[in-house]
Amino acid sequence: MSVLDPRMSKDLLSPREAHLGGSTVVRRLLPNLGRRTVGAWCFVDHYGPDDIATESGMQVPPHPHIGLQTVSWLHAGEVLHRDSLGSVQTVRPRELGLMTAGRAIAHAEQSPDxxxxxxxxxxxxxxxxxxxxxxxxxxxxxxxxPQVTAHGLSATVILGELDGAASPGTTYSPLVGADLTLAEGADVRLPLEPDFEYAVLTMSGETEVDGVRLPPGSMLYLGFGRAELPLRALSDSGLLLLGGEPFDEKLVMWWNFVARTPEEIAQARTDWMLGTGFGEVTGYDGAPLPAPELSATPLKPRGRTR
Structure with missing residues (x-):
C-alpha cells in the first residue's frame, strides 16, 4: 500500500478582486491568506476573459518595481509594454514578456489602440x-x-524546466512556470520535481487536479513531494502550473516593491515620488502613478506562510 507524502497538500486559494487600470478588474490569488509564495512566485493576478471591444482595456500608467521579475502571460488580446530602459514591446498570447526589475525599473502596460x-x-x-x-x-x-506534449495535453514552458524542456527566460532560483492546454476528456499525469512546491491556476474550462475540481479563476496549492500530477479535463481547459524550491527568505512586500526591510521600502517610495533612481517611461500618454501613503502600522518581513 502506498503512503502519501505528508508534505502534499490540496488547499484551495480564494481570490480577491482588485482594480488594475482602465477597465481591467483582476482576481488576486497570491499573496493569499496563509500562503505568500509558491517557490519564488510571490504574486498572481488573473484577469478576463473581458470583452473590451468598446473599452480602453488595460491602462496601467508608469509605476516602479524593485527586487522582482514580472511575467506577462496572455491567452487573448495584447499588452503593450514600455519601460524606463526604452523597451517598447507588444506581448501577444503565449509569448513571454519578462521584466527583471532588479535594483530599480519603471514600466507601463496598456492595451494598444x-x-x-x-x-x-x-x-x-x-x-x-x-x-x-x-x-x-x-x-x-x-x-x-518550448513545448511538452502528451495525449490531449500541450504544455508551453514559460520559465524554468518541465519534463526536459527549458524556457529561454532568465531565472535566478529553481522554479517552473508552464501553460497547460487540455482537450476535453484528457486524462494525463504530468511529471513534477518532488523537491518543488506547486500550485495550479485554472485560466479557462474545468479540470480535476488530483481529484479536485477547479472552476475558472481558482487556484489550488499542492505542497511538495509529488513526482507526478494527475489531470483530467472535464472540458477544453487552460491551466497555469507554478512551482519551485521553497523560497525561505523573508520578504517585505508593499505596493510594487519586494524588499527585505521597511527602510528599503520607504526609500524606494521616496525615490519614486522624487523622480530619482527609476528612470523615465516615455511614450505613455498620461502621468505616472503616485505611490500610496505608507501605513502607520510598521511593515514586517514575512515568510512563505502567515
Whole structure:
C-alpha cells in the first residue's frame, strides 16, 4: 500500500478582486491568506476573459518595481509594454514578456489602440533572491517557447524546466512556470520535481487536479513531494502550473516593491515620488502613478506562510 507524502497538500486559494487600470478588474490569488509564495512566485493576478471591444482595456500608467521579475502571460488580446530602459514591446498570447526589475525599473502596460476585442491573461511576479535582487534591470521578449506534449495535453514552458524542456527566460532560483492546454476528456499525469512546491491556476474550462475540481479563476496549492500530477479535463481547459524550491527568505512586500526591510521600502517610495533612481517611461500618454501613503502600522518581513 502506498503512503502519501505528508508534505502534499490540496488547499484551495480564494481570490480577491482588485482594480488594475482602465477597465481591467483582476482576481488576486497570491499573496493569499496563509500562503505568500509558491517557490519564488510571490504574486498572481488573473484577469478576463473581458470583452473590451468598446473599452480602453488595460491602462496601467508608469509605476516602479524593485527586487522582482514580472511575467506577462496572455491567452487573448495584447499588452503593450514600455519601460524606463526604452523597451517598447507588444506581448501577444503565449509569448513571454519578462521584466527583471532588479535594483530599480519603471514600466507601463496598456492595451494598444486598436486592440483585440477580448483580453484574458495573468500577471505574475517572481521574488529575486537576496544575492541577485540588485541586478541591473532588463527586459526580455520570447515569442517562441518550448513545448511538452502528451495525449490531449500541450504544455508551453514559460520559465524554468518541465519534463526536459527549458524556457529561454532568465531565472535566478529553481522554479517552473508552464501553460497547460487540455482537450476535453484528457486524462494525463504530468511529471513534477518532488523537491518543488506547486500550485495550479485554472485560466479557462474545468479540470480535476488530483481529484479536485477547479472552476475558472481558482487556484489550488499542492505542497511538495509529488513526482507526478494527475489531470483530467472535464472540458477544453487552460491551466497555469507554478512551482519551485521553497523560497525561505523573508520578504517585505508593499505596493510594487519586494524588499527585505521597511527602510528599503520607504526609500524606494521616496525615490519614486522624487523622480530619482527609476528612470523615465516615455511614450505613455498620461502621468505616472503616485505611490500610496505608507501605513502607520510598521511593515514586517514575512515568510512563505502567515
Amino acid at each position: 486598436p486592440h483585440s476585442p477580448l483580453l484574458h491573461g495573468a500577471q505574475l511576479w517572481v521574488a529575486l533572491p537576496d544575492a541577485h535582487r540588485h541586478v541591473a534591470p532588463a527586459f526580455e521578449h520570447h515569442a517562441e517557447l
